[in-house]
Amino acid sequence: MKKNEIILKAISADPYLKERKSPTEAEQQLYLKEVLFTCPLCGKDLRHRKQKKNNKLYEIAHIFPNSPTVEQYALLNTLQRLGDNSETFENKIALCKDCHDQQDYHTTQEDYLNLLQKKQKLLQNTALHEATFTLGLELEIANVVRRICCLREDELAQLNYTPVKLSKKFSVNELLLKNRIAMYVTSYYPYIRDLFREMEGINGFRLDTLSLQIKCCFTKMETISNDKNAIFDQIVEWINTKTLTTSKAACEAVVSFFVQNCEVFHEITE
Numbered sequence: 001m002k003k004n005e006i007i008l009k010a011i012s013a014d015p016y017l018k019e020r021k022s023p024t025e026a027e028q029q030l031y032l033k034e035v036l037f038t039c040p041l042c043g044k045d046l047r048h049r050k051q052k053k054n055n056k057l058y059e060i061a062h063i064f065p066n067s068p069t070v071e072q073y074a075l076l077n078t079l080q081r082l083g084d085n086s087e088t089f090e091n092k093i094a095l096c097k098d099c100h101d102q103q104d105y106h107t108t109q110e111d112y113l114n115l116l117q118k119k120q121k122l123l124q125n126t127a128l129h130e131a132t133f134t135l136g137l138e139l140e141i142a143n144v145v146r147r148i149c150c151l152r153e154d155e156l157a158q159l160n161y162t163p164v165k166l167s168k169k170f171s172v173n174e175l176l177l178k179n180r181i182a183m184y185v186t187s188y189y190p191y192i193r194d195l196f197r198e199m200e201g202i203n204g205f206r207l208d209t210l211s212l213q214i215k216c217c218f219t220k221m222e223t224i225s226n227d228k229n230a231i232f233d234q235i236v237e238w239i240n241t242k243t244l245t246t247s248k249a250a251c252e253a254v255v256s257f258f259v260q261n262c263e264v265f266h267e268i269t270e
């Protein structure tokens, strides 16, 4: 009994354990994407083959339990944990319902470490992916360019000229933006220019006209806001929506092309 009390005390004093926070719909998608829509423990498909089915095939599981039982805590307490606390992205993973049940009620040290190592590997893959996300963007960029060439003039007019100021937390300083644009320009400027050249004249498309229009967008926005990050992101967002592209990086590459091509953001293109 004494031992139990000590453990209960340790649980309540453990700063890693935080109150359960349900993942949002978007976060759930991230967890699913992370495991490629397959249960990392048994390989079961976590997505319905047919759409329109509402019951979920997955659950977002805690790796280290956020409210462990005395037995679990005694077992797992000394082992490695991922993330700063139980509610971080690092401590959660998508599992099928069966595996989640198994994990919740019959955790062994071996099970725990197995899942933890799976997650570690997934986190590494994601980090690698992020590091190389700008490589091999060509196909996505070609898509964006192809679709941008099909936009009509009145669609450009729908661009909202009042950039939304990003919260401090997300905005990066101008130097970072400058570096980001420079990286895209170095890697993709000639490629994008050639794509536009191929499109020249097709269905009346002219790069000069489009460039002028985009330049006009930038100029209008700059009279309203001097937050270049916000302007850049707003135009990326708009192209993203208009071209129905899944790759934000491809849109950023195309917008960077225009920043260079239209000589907007003078401080950056100098």
Ligand SMILES: [Zn+2]
Binding pocket: 039, 040, 041, 042, 043, 044, 095, 096, 097, 098, 099, 100
């Ligand atoms: Zn499973």
